Amino acid sequence: MKFTCFQKKLSDSIIIAQKAITPRTTLPILEGILMTTYKGVLKLVGTDLNLGIECFLEANIIEEGAVVVPSRIFGDIIRKMPNSMIEVEVDSNYRISIKTENSHFTIQGVKPDEYPELKYVEERDPIEIQQNLLKEMIQNTIFAVATDETRPILTGALFEVKEDNINIVCLDGYRLALKRGMVANNKNISVIIPGKTLSEVSRIIDNSDDKISITVDEKHVLFDMGYIRIVSRLLVGEFLNYTQIIPQEHKTRIRADIGTLYDAIERASLLAREGKNNLIKLTLKEDRLIINSNSEVGAAHEEVPITLEGNEMTIAFNSRYFMDILKAVGDEEVCIDFTTNVSPCVFRPEDGDNFTYLLLPVRTSV
Amino acid sequence: MSRILILDDNTINQIAAGEVVERPASIIKELVENSIDALCTSITIEIEDGGLRYIRVTDNGIGMSHGDALKSLERHATSKIVSSNDLNNIVTLGFRGEALASIAAVTKMEIITREKDSISGSQIINHGGDLVSNKEIGCPEGTTIIVRDLFFNVPARLKFVKSFRAETAHISRLVEKLILGNPKISFRYINNGRIVYYSPGDGQLKNSIFSVYGRDIIDHILPVHPIGDSRSISLSGFLGKPAIARKNRIGQSFFVNHRFIKSGLIEASIESAYKTYLTANLFPWVILNINIAPNKIDVNIHPAKTEIRFKDEKAVSEFIRQQIGSVLAGTPYIPALGKDSFKPHIGKNDKDQCDDMEEGYQVEAFSSISSEESITDDVTGQSADPKKEVGKAESPSKIFLEEEPTKAYIASPIEDPENGINRAKETEFELRDSYQKENATSHYKVIGRIFTTYIIVERDSECFLIDQHAAHERILFEKYKNMFSNQAIITQRLLPPIIVEVTHGEQLILNESMNLFQSLGFEIDSFGGRTYAIRGTPVVLGVSNPKAFFHGLLDDVDSFTQGSNYELMIEDIIRMSCKKAVKAGDILTNAEVYALLDALMEDRIPLTCPHGRPIMISLTKTELEKMFKRIQ
Ligand SMILES: Nc1ncnc2c1ncn2[C@@H]1O[C@H](COP(=O)(O)OP(=O)(O)OP(=O)(O)O)[C@@H](O)[C@H]1O
Numbered sequence: 001m002k003f004t005c006f007q008k009k010l011s012d013s014i015i016i017a018q019k020a021i022t023p024r025t026t027l028p029i030l031e032g033i034l035m036t037t038y039k040g041v042l043k044l045v046g047t048d049l050n051l052g053i054e055c056f057l058e059a060n061i062i063e064e065g066a067v068v069v070p071s072r073i074f075g076d077i078i079r080k081m082p083n084s085m086i087e088v089e090v091d092s093n094y095r096i097s098i099k100t101e102n103s104h105f106t107i108q109g110v111k112p113d114e115y116p117e118l119k120y121v122e123e124r125d126p127i128e129i130q131q132n133l134l135k136e137m138i139q140n141t142i143f144a145v146a147t148d149e150t151r152p153i154l155t156g157a158l159f160e161v162k163e164d165n166i167n168i169v170c171l172d173g174y175r176l177a178l179k180r181g182m183v184a185n186n187k188n189i190s191v192i193i194p195g196k197t198l199s200e201v202s203r204i205i206d207n208s209d210d211k212i213s214i215t216v217d218e219k220h221v222l223f224d225m226g227y228i229r230i231v232s233r234l235l236v237g238e239f240l241n242y243t244q245i246i247p248q249e250h251k252t253r254i255r256a257d258i259g260t261l262y263d264a265i266e267r268a269s270l271l272a273r274e275g276k277n278n279l280i281k282l283t284l285k286e287d288r289l290i291i292n293s294n295s296e297v298g299a300a301h302e303e304v305p306i307t308l309e310g311n312e313m314t315i316a317f318n319s320r321y322f323m324d325i326l327k328a329v330g331d332e333e334v335c336i337d338f339t340t341n342v343s344p345c346v347f348r349p350e351d352g353d354n355f356t357y358l359l360l361p362v363r364t365s366v
Numbered sequence: 367m368s369r370i371l372i373l374d375d376n377t378i379n380q381i382a383a384g385e386v387v388e389r390p391a392s393i394i395k396e397l398v399e400n401s402i403d404a405l406c407t408s409i410t411i412e413i414e415d416g417g418l419r420y421i422r423v424t425d426n427g428i429g430m431s432h433g434d435a436l437k438s439l440e441r442h443a444t445s446k447i448v449s450s451n452d453l454n455n456i457v458t459l460g461f462r463g464e465a466l467a468s469i470a471a472v473t474k475m476e477i478i479t480r481e482k483d484s485i486s487g488s489q490i491i492n493h494g495g496d497l498v499s500n501k502e503i504g505c506p507e508g509t510t511i512i513v514r515d516l517f518f519n520v521p522a523r524l525k526f527v528k529s530f531r532a533e534t535a536h537i538s539r540l541v542e543k544l545i546l547g548n549p550k551i552s553f554r555y556i557n558n559g560r561i562v563y564y565s566p567g568d569g570q571l572k573n574s575i576f577s578v579y580g581r582d583i584i585d586h587i588l589p590v591h592p593i594g595d596s597r598s599i600s601l602s603g604f605l606g607k608p609a610i611a612r613k614n615r616i617g618q619s620f621f622v623n624h625r626f627i628k629s630g631l632i633e634a635s636i637e638s639a640y641k642t643y644l645t646a647n648l649f650p651w652v653i654l655n656i657n658i659a660p661n662k663i664d665v666n667i668h669p670a671k672t673e674i675r676f677k678d679e680k681a682v683s684e685f686i687r688q689q690i691g692s693v694l695a696g697t698p699y700i701p702a703l704g705k706d707s708f709k710p711h712i713g714k715n716d717k718d719q720c721d722d723m724e725e726g727y728q729v730e731a732f733s734s735i736s737s738e739e740s741i742t743d744d745v746t747g748q749s750a751d752p753k754k755e756v757g758k759a760e761s762p763s764k765i766f767l768e769e770e771p772t773k774a775y776i777a778s779p780i781e782d783p784e785n786g787i788n789r790a791k792e793t794e795f796e797l798r799d800s801y802q803k804e805n806a807t808s809h810y811k812v813i814g815r816i817f818t819t820y821i822i823v824e825r826d827s828e829c830f831l832i833d834q835h836a837a838h839e840r841i842l843f844e845k846y847k848n849m850f851s852n853q854a855i856i857t858q859r860l861l862p863p864i865i866v867e868v869t870h871g872e873q874l875i876l877n878e879s880m881n882l883f884q885s886l887g888f889e890i891d892s893f894g895g896r897t898y899a900i901r902g903t904p905v906v907l908g909v910s911n912p913k914a915f916f917h918g919l920l921d922d923v924d925s926f927t928q929g930s931n932y933e934l935m936i937e938d939i940i941r942m943s944c945k946k947a948v949k950a951g952d953i954l955t956n957a958e959v960y961a962l963l964d965a966l967m968e969d970r971i972p973l974t975c976p977h978g979r980p981i982m983i984s985l986t987k988t989e990l991e992k993m994f995k996r997i998q
């Protein structure tokens with residue numbers, strides 16, 4: 001096989017395909033990227049058998065063929081080349097020669113026959129969504145996906161399409177993140193996508209309002225951007241019925257400016273961190289929210305103006321979880337609803353319902 | 367006058383009972399083993415009040431004729447061996463012919479039994495070795511033995527029996543092993559009228575495990591497919607992944623030719639196979655069946671028959687170690703440590719942080735495919751050999767031995783040329799290497815460091831080698847312990863609660879020590895049967911790991927037989943959090959190193975790291991002189 005193409009294009013595509021590759025896999029062939037000529041374009045494939053990424057790029061194909069290239073070294077070589085035309089040629093022993101004007105590398109590739117084929121998901125009736133919307137939805141929920149295996153299903157995110165609504169829900173036992181988006185689709189889907197897949201997707205897709213199409217079958221999901229296709233296994237099982245755990249009523253509601261609140265909590269948590277417990281205490285009193293934290297090093301007291309409806313109260317949280325949510329909320333103002341100091345509090349937008357975050361408090365003995 | 371008397375039979379039996387019948391659980395073991403030898407397919411075990419008042423074992427085995435039933439109570443009555451030659455080839459669990467006689471000597475026993483082809487059965491009642499009644503009755507095929515009022519005639523022995531709770535726990539443990547060791551037999555275990563365990567007896571070990579440990583564990587075990595040669599030695603069973611390792615050997619069950627046994631040899635072989643996957647204070651969860659030609663073992667060692675001797679110990683131990691090692695190596699391991707160290711958080715404009723997520727996610731994602739459904743179906747649509755396919759977790763040794771933070775503090779300059787910051791500190795250390803400390807309590811001199819790991823210190827006529835890694839761990843531990851004791855207990859609420867299933871033995875312990883769990887920050891309530899809901903979990907040093915904490919503490923309560931020890935539990939929970947709490951910023955300063963030396967020299971801190979390894983060893987001048995043969 002032989003082709004020429006622009007360094008930048010090839011390098012970008014390699015980086016994308018590499019996202020599906022696990023270093024130190026025990027199946028050596030999976031450390032490679034499958035590179036094939038395909039109807040006048042070049043196709044790169046990386047997979048770890050759970051997640052597979054296919055990338056298509058323009059190239060000037062001189063001779064058809066396929067090879068598995070060692071992902072890391074090939075990627076590094078291409079990345080360090082100047083941005084000019086690169087010529088790649090593979091001989092019948094799968095020796096790969098990489099040439100630019102002043103450089104010439106040869107490295108050994110592997111026969112492509114044993115490279116696993118990606119699962120074919122038939123694109124029937126896909127969901128279409130703008131890439132920037134999907135990206136934002138993932139980024140603002142994925143932090144709440146469970147990272148430990150105590151409950152494997154929670155290491156995935158619930159991806160739900162209900163008529164014209166798309167919901168992504170993540171839940172790790174300490175908090176819940178729910179983002180809603182609107183797209184004209186009129187479908188009903190509910191699947192659990194591994195957290196790793198979604199986070200790779202969010203990194204690969206653009207910030208543009210180009211559409212990405214999503215297709216699911218019983219066990220797989222396919223994200224298709226045209227020149228990039230990401231296919232992933234779904235998690236099998238029952239996701240928690242999240243609507244049931246979001247409290248509908250509250251005894252206290254506060255409104256606060258996010259920036260001010262975030263900064264105050266961040267400052268107070270400097271001391272909480274010192275004590276290794278990230279504990280902050282919030283007191284809701286009249287038109288103030290008072291934040292206290294302390295450790296051996298000292299004590300912090302912060303006040304943030306708020307509007308308060310309902311009961312005054314004191315409640316404690318892990319400051320890190322609180323800040324994660326504030327970061328994701330992103331609006332200027334947020335409403336936070338409380339019931340008791342041991343029940344979850346709920347973050348809602350000022351108006352509309354494009355997100356819901358739920359955070360469990362901590363209880364302290366003093 | 368002759369003073370030597372020949373003891374009467376009852377006395378002989380009571381003495382023998384002392385060896386066989388240690389506690390109620392031993393009776394159940396003997397009775398169930400008899401049932402198994404009688405080729406039954408189902409066994410019911412019922413106890414009341416820790417088995418001290420009432421034990422019933424019913425089987426559907428071959429039963430006994432009237433004559434045999436009477437004989438069975440005599441000493442050295444057995445149908446299982448005929449001559450001493452048979453001792454070299456024992457294929458039954460019993461062979462001594464003394465269990466029933468011994469039990470009968472110290473209890474009120476009732477035997478109800480009918481042979482398959484017999485029209486009627488027999489009922490025999492025996493009190494403390496004396497026949498009370500003996501008649502023909504109608505009864506189902508098989509044998510029921512009821513044992514009441516243990517030690518009613520030897521009150522002295524009763525003193526050694528523990529509380530009902532403790533005895534019940536012992537019995538439950540035993541029944542667990544019996545269930546695990548006999549998947550082909552359907553067990554029913556009833557305690558004070560309530561059914562505790564039921565196993566289907568369908569021959570599937572997995573289902574037996576399910577019956578005892580609940581659904582959850584199934585995701586965390588790996589099958590040992592029968593390996594080896596069935597005529598000499600072969601293994602089968604399940605190995606627990608490191609994530610479910612425990613702090614004691616409670617999760618280990620070994621069976622040799624279906625006999626539940628205790629064996630230091632097997633323990634050691636298994637643990638050595640697991641060595642690189644587990645930290646020193648953890649023991650693997652393992653169910654291992656060893657099938658070995660009967661003439662290669664000796665069972666006749668102890669009356670309780672829970673010990674055996676392998677004729678070729680070395681070969682057996684090597685075989686187990688290798689086979690288990692290869693099962694472990696061929697399969698991905700889910701890191702039990704360090705899992706929580708990664709917490710994703712992406713803000714809107716936080717692109718950079720995304721990249722940090724990579725590592726953690728990969729580990730997580732792979733571990734999630736180890737559940738069975740997922741293995742068979744991957745994105746490539748191939749259903750390849752699972753061994754090959756799932757083997758893509760990180761290399762285990764790397765994950766489990768998170769040593770990075772410990773090496774930073776006085777690493778030698780040559781070893782770490784890139785790290786400018788450390789270097790500055792090192793120089794300071796080097797300068798003070800020959801530093802001499804003089805105060806009222808101690809007077810010592812740092813001589814230097816060897817193998818970049820051990821600090822040598824001289825004091826009076828003694829010299830010390832200090833393991834700096836172990837010392838570092840100890841310092842952090844002390845520091846955190848201090849921190850923790852100055853803080854309030856913090857409970858992180860959970861939603862949804864984490865549901866855990868415990869064994870019956872654990873349940874008894876848990877119910878008894880619920881207050882202790884609460885005082886440490888747990889919120890736990892009963893969820894029916896042997897399941898509990900953890901609604902709140904302690905946060906220790908910012909780390910919360912509900913399941914690990916819960917099981918860790920449960921193990922603790924269990925091992926502290928002389929009552930639960932709050933202090934010890936706290937230490938343990940801190941220890942569990944310690945590694946995770948260590949952040950990059952936690953590099954030791956020189957001041958801390960010297961503080962450590964001071965503390966060590968003044969005996970103010972324990973001389974072991976939190977994992978029990980020694981921090982420091984000493985060599986006296988006299989010992990050295992002896993080595994050089996300057997003195998005798
Ligand atoms: N459940 C049973 N069903 C049928 N036969 C039984 C049962 N229990 C006991 N027996 C008969 O009674 C005999 C005596 O039992 P016992 O347990 O005292 O001795 P053993 O099993 O032969 O040896 P050991 O003392 O090692 O257990 C057995 O050999 C067996 O023939």
Ligand SMILES: [Mg+2]
Pocket residue numbers: 396399400459460461465466
């Ligand atoms: Mg017996």
